[in-house]
Amino acid sequence: MTKTQQQTQQIPSGCPMHGAAPSGCPVTQMAEAFDAFEGPYQLDPAEALRWSRDQLPIFYSPKLGYWVVSRYEDIKAVFRDGILFSPRNVLEKITPATPEAMEVLKGYGYAMNRTMVNEDEPAHMERRRALMDHFIPANLEKHQEMVRRLTREKMDAFINEGRVDLVDAMLYEVPLNVALHFLGVPEDEIAVLRTFSVAHSVNTWGKPTDDQQVAIAHDVGQFWAYAGKIIEKMKQEPEGTGWMHETIRKNAEMPDVVTDSYVHSMMMAIIVAAHETTSLASANMFKTLLSNREAWDDICADPSLIPNAVEECLRYAGSIVAWRRQTTAPARVGDVDLPEGAKLLIVQASGNQDERHFEDGDKFDIYRDNAIDHLTFGYGSHQCMGKNIGRMEMRIFLEEMTRRLPHLRLAEQAFTYLPNTSFRGPDHVWVEWDPALNPENEHPELAHDQLYFPVGAPSRRDIARKVRVAQVRQEAEGIVGLTLEDAKGRPLPRWSAGAHVELVLDGYDRKYSLCGRADASGYDLAILREDAGRGGSRYIHDHVRDGMELRLRGPSNLFRLDEEAPAHVLIAGGIGITPIIAMADRLKALGKPYAIHYCGRSRATMALLCRLEADHGDHLHVHSKDDGSRADLAAIVAALPEGGQIYCCGPERMITALEDLTADKPEGTFHFEHFSAHDTGLDPEKEHSFEVELKDSGMTLQVAADQTVLDAILAAGIDVASDCCEGLCGSCEVTVLEGDIDHRDMVLTRGERAENRRMMTCCSRAKNGGRIKLAL
CATH class of the missing domain: 3.10.20.30 (Beta-grasp domain)
Incomplete structure (x- = not known):
């Protein structure tokens, strides 16, 4: 943690780290007040933990008895190491069972054991490897038609009604039927399964009262008995299809890997996991899209946006809010040392809106080109095996609804949610429309149209927003400046210093750093004409004019500025000034010490020089070859203050020289970005398999x-x-x-x-x- 954080700690005697470390325990008043079962976290978990992402990304919650992890990179690091951060507590009751509830469960013979989500290595990977085949994208393709058939049947039943609760009418039963079909489980007791599912969720991740615990225990016990009966029935069908039939066969083939207790426990867990998360995520998706009407209308006009829109819904409003882990040895997450046995609540919903990874992360944007980076499905060895089933269902739901009911709107309603730490989705989503305006009244064929999206993650190549060229100007000799604005006059996403966008035009996809002021309404770019390049910059110089429409991906930031460093030296070579000037603007706004060294062939060829002199004159050092000025990189590095960092964008020889000069400096001193790539294309004649x-x-x-x-x-x-x-x-x-x-x-x-x-x-x-x- 930072010195500022250490100085503001309030260390309650109940903290498990009290007195255990010189820095104390990361519990502030905000951390002490954090309640996972009511208040802001239940309303909007990502917003409720904004203070944590900004001030204290790992903190101990006395009310919960868990360490809460809120930043993207820290969550990913925990997921990445499944041995140090064991999943053993994933299905542990977060609210301990009362003796009365335990007696009820005992009466049903309840013996829930490890399943794939909460078991350690090597058992987890042995089982996952044995049971993974059904989940491979190529083997999921055959289920698409069934999902579409079930969706259309539900829609046919309500399309002329004008008002419906999407959850009750479609979004619960279709995922459940798909799950049962995939598993090979009989589909005749949906209502019973719904009661059992809710009971299992509240029992594991909720905070029921003592009286509620007894009632829930009866439901959970009955669920356990029901799962056992299904297994016995399925064992009588040795040729049965579906994943649970395969699990039962593996139990016979390799009983040491797929054990009897595992089969029973997995049956109960998978019935919930295989549909509940998809149902909740789909309800979140429609609520989110219909609350962001421009996004809904864009999808109706261009259905190719659907795969990425689903991914952005999973990022912005996914159904899996948080997961749990427990340390098996002393561990360090971010800047915080954790003891062995520490319990962690890793809040993916918070990480999914972390602006350190997602530009303008708290905004919903179906054009976001790194939405796939979301952590809703987890990460690493325990990543959700059923992720691609969920994606497939959500895409078909969205495709069918936007085509057949583009005029759909949210009805006036108060949304309610099942209180718990880890899963989130509205109990009901009431929608309305005018049946007289249904497009298929005049075009019946629309009811039978369909698109095909390959199973799996979407391709970022299909994602681009339309922008208009507001201004073309000459920035310097051989350098053209562009100002871009949204083609429909909407605000463009915010961006951070070092970010870039990708222009898509006439067969060329080219990345350019944003170099305007961050508070400007448009995006400013400066583009060097490279006659020896691959043609993109020549096309822009020769053909792009005011008023033209282009397509754009981003913004994305892979050259982030560490704003906590005590001092910064910014070095640019030629057109490499574009990300550097944005960093200078940010450091000036923060009041941080910084110096700029700008190297170029001549002042006439150096873009943005006038603005640099006007805005950063006291910090600017211009090194123009025509003026006989040459940057002394060795002296610049030698003068770097302790803890200072160097950021460079420029030609390869400059970056190589700075690498040599900073080789003995602490790790993280030197950051760089190339503005051109080597030819990385494969030549099969020269490559090895x-x-x-x-x-x-x-x-x-x-x-x-x-x-x-x-x-x-x-x-x-x-x-x-x-x-x-x-x-x-x-x-x-x-x-x-x-x-x-x-x-x-x-x-x-x-x-x-x-x-x-x-x-x-x-x-x-x-x-x-x-x-x-x-x-x-």
């Missing part, structure tokens, strides 16, 4: 000579974020456990490459066709 073992997923993949590691991983149904696919951005980074890497990226430092612990899967490969092992 090789094997990649994915440790956390229990898979071994063959990477062909004409295939990237990233492509092979995505084809296996493992989600890995990616952006540039040129080795420039670092989005597709994974941890290397074994093997030698042929590093071809422009992200890792020389020292990081030598450590051989990380690789960019879009371009780097195994050396000489060797075998590598990754933490995925």
Whole structure:
């Protein structure tokens, strides 16, 4: 934690870390008041923890008895290490059972054991590997038609009504029927299963009163008995289809891996997990989209936006709010030391709106090009196996509803939610429409139209918003400036210093840093004409004019400024000034010490120089070759204050020189961004095929000579974020456990490459066709 945080700690004697560390225990008045069962957290968990993300990202909650983790990177780090941060407490009752409730459960023979979500290694991965086949994207494709048929049947029943509760009319029963079909479970007791499902959720993640605990215990006990009866029935059908039939067969084939107690416990857990989260997420999706009418209308006009809209709904209003972990040894998360046995509530809903990872993260934006990075499905070895079933259902729901009822609107209502720490979705979503305006009244064929979306994560290539060129200007010799505005006059997303956007025009996709003032209504870019380049900049210079419409992805930030550093030195070479000037603007606004060194061929070719001199004159050092001025990089590095950081964007030779000069400095001193990439395209004639073992997923993949590691991983149904696919951005980074890497990226430092612990899967490969092992 920072010194400021240490100084503001209030350390109650009840804190488990009281007196255990020099820095004390991270409990402030806000932390002490935090209540996971009522108040702001139940209304909006992400907003309720904004103070935590900004001030104290890991804190101890005395009321809950858990450490709460609220920032994206910290949550991801916990998910990544399933051994140090055990899932053993995931299904532990967060409110301890009363003796009376325990007696009730005992009467039913209740013996819930470990399931895939709460068991440790090596048992977890052995079982996951044995039971994963049904969840591979290629094997899920066959279920799409059933989902569509069930959806249409429900819609046909209410489409002429004009008012309906989407949850009762469709969003509960369809996911439950899909789940039962996928599992191979009889579909004849939906109402009973709904009661059992709610009871299981409240029993595990809620805070029932003592009297409620007894009633819930009866429901949970009956659920346990019901699950046992289903198993016995299914055992009489050795040729039965569905995942639970496969689990029962694996129980017979490998009883030490898929045990009897596991089959019974998994039956009960999976009936809930396979549909409840999708039902809640779908209800959240329609509430969110209909509350953001422009987004709904955009989807109606362009259904290709549906996959990413679903992903953004999962990020902004996912059904899985928080998950739990427990430390198996002393651990460090962020800047906080945790003891062995510490219980963690990792709040994905908060991480999903963390602006350190998502630009303008608290805003809903269906054009967000990194929405797939959300943590709603978890991350790492315990990532939700059913994620692609949920995606498939939500896409079909949204496609059918936007096509057949584009005039749908939310009815006036008060939304209610089941109080608990971990799952969130409205009990009801009442909607209204005028049946006389139904498009299929005049075009009956619309009821039978359909689109096809491949099972799996969406492609960012399908995501782009329309913008208009508000102004084209000459920034310097060979450099054109553009100001872009939303094509429909809407506010563009906010962005942070170092962010970039990607212009999509006439077959060219090119990334450019944002260089305007952050409070401006439009986006400013400065683009160097590169006649020896690949044609994108030439096209912009020759063809882009005022008033033109373009498509744009982003903003995204992969060159973030550490605003906590005591001092900053900003170094730009040529057009590399674009992210640097935004950093200077931010540091000036914060009142932080900074210096700018701007190197160029001549003042006439140096973009944004006039603004730099006007806004940052006292901090600016111009090094123009024509003026005989040359930046003394060695002297600049030598003068760096203690704890200071250097940020550089420029040509490769400048970055290489600074890497050499900062080699002995503390880690994190030097940050850089290239403004061009090497040719990272594959030449199959020169490449080797090789094997990649994915440790956390229990898979071994063959990477062909004409295939990237990233492509092979995505084809296996493992989600890995990616952006540039040129080795420039670092989005597709994974941890290397074994093997030698042929590093071809422009992200890792020389020292990081030598450590051989990380690789960019879009371009780097195994050396000489060797075998590598990754933490995925």
